[in-house]
Amino acid sequence: MIPVIDLGGTRTKFGLVDHGVVLEASSCDAASRGSIRDHLEEISDLLSGLLKGREKSFSDCAGIGISCTGIVDGVNARVLTTNGKYDDAVGFDFAAWGKQRHGLEVRIENDARAALIGEWRYGAGKGCDDLVMVTLGTGIGTAAIINGRPLVGPAFAGGNLGGHMIVHSNGRPCTCGARGCLETEASGWVLPTLIAEHPKLDASSLKALSKPGFKEVMDCADAGDSCAREILEHCLRYWGEAIVSFVHLLGPARVIVGGGLMNSPDRMLASFRGTLCKHGWGALKAVEIIGAEHPDNAGLIGAAALFHDREH
Numbered sequence: 001m002i003p004v005i006d007l008g009g010t011r012t013k014f015g016l017v018d019h020g021v022v023l024e025a026s027s028c029d030a031a032s033r034g035s036i037r038d039h040l041e042e043i044s045d046l047l048s049g050l051l052k053g054r055e056k057s058f059s060d061c062a063g064i065g066i067s068c069t070g071i072v073d074g075v076n077a078r079v080l081t082t083n084g085k086y087d088d089a090v091g092f093d094f095a096a097w098g099k100q101r102h103g104l105e106v107r108i109e110n111d112a113r114a115a116l117i118g119e120w121r122y123g124a125g126k127g128c129d130d131l132v133m134v135t136l137g138t139g140i141g142t143a144a145i146i147n148g149r150p151l152v153g154p155a156f157a158g159g160n161l162g163g164h165m166i167v168h169s170n171g172r173p174c175t176c177g178a179r180g181c182l183e184t185e186a187s188g189w190v191l192p193t194l195i196a197e198h199p200k201l202d203a204s205s206l207k208a209l210s211k212p213g214f215k216e217v218m219d220c221a222d223a224g225d226s227c228a229r230e231i232l233e234h235c236l237r238y239w240g241e242a243i244v245s246f247v248h249l250l251g252p253a254r255v256i257v258g259g260g261l262m263n264s265p266d267r268m269l270a271s272f273r274g275t276l277c278k279h280g281w282g283a284l285k286a287v288e289i290i291g292a293e294h295p296d297n298a299g300l301i302g303a304a305a306l307f308h309d310r311e312h
């Protein structure tokens with residue numbers, strides 16, 4: 001059994017995972033937290049409560065798995081860079097904390113890479129050693145496994161910055177400092193801007209909705225709203241074309257798509273497959289594109305999967 005923590009943007013999820021199965025999961029607000037150390041202490045107490053409910057304690061566990069936004073050095077259990085979230089996690093010694101506080105090893109990974117490792121071990125990537133995963137959410141997370149090894153690289157950023165692939169030269173400014181990144185064209189955080197700037201918004205039913213999300217855009221598009229339909233097509237096109245680029249760059253056998261924006265998976269996957277079939281190079285046109293098996297608990301299962309070697 002692995003106690004796990006998913007340091008996400010707005011909520012911190014935590015729970016207990018055993019062989020890819022979430023036994024218990026809960027979450028707390030990430031915004032009201034103090035320092036990263038205080039936050040980890042707070043979650044430790046909550047995890048202790050979950051363990052106690054199963055007549056267990058931290059000493060019964062193989063280690064603590066953490067999934068975190070940002071670039072993460074999984075070898076030394078450090079967060080290297082963040083982008084406005086958990087900035088004080090940079091430089092924090094997670095390994096020393098785990099050892100001092102619980103006598104346990106801490107393994108930490110970038111959230112997108114952890115999600116892919118979780119799908120590889122226990123989900124949609126099982127049995128396949130050449131995978132790309134795209135997580136469509138507030139931001140866009142990407143990760144890759146090539147020849148049975150997670151792509152990491154010397155800066156620990158390998159495969160992780162697909163959301164900041166520049167797809168529109170001199171496009172909108174991005175949170176990363178560049179312009180025209182994939183995230184600035186189509187992502188959860190840019191969606192309100194896409195809606196607000198759309199020339200047909202005045203005639204759209206989206207205008208009357210407070211904070212419409214991607215689901216509302218899809219619903220309005222289905223009801224014949226042309227503004228919503230154009231925004232939907234714009235997003236699907238950019239995501240589909242990005243998947244073509246990832247396939248061309250990395251040559252995987254399978255692409256897994258997950259994240260909170262995948263609220264109509266069959267339809268979105270069909271769109272991405274169509275774009276790959278149209279623009280893919282030779283045999284790469286037929287690379288599988290499938291949905292994540294654990295879209296709601298990707299971070300938790302992924303964090304636990306970092307201890308896959310200890311569980312078997």
Ligand SMILES: [Zn+2]
Nearest residue numbers: 164174176181
């Ligand atoms: Zn960017």
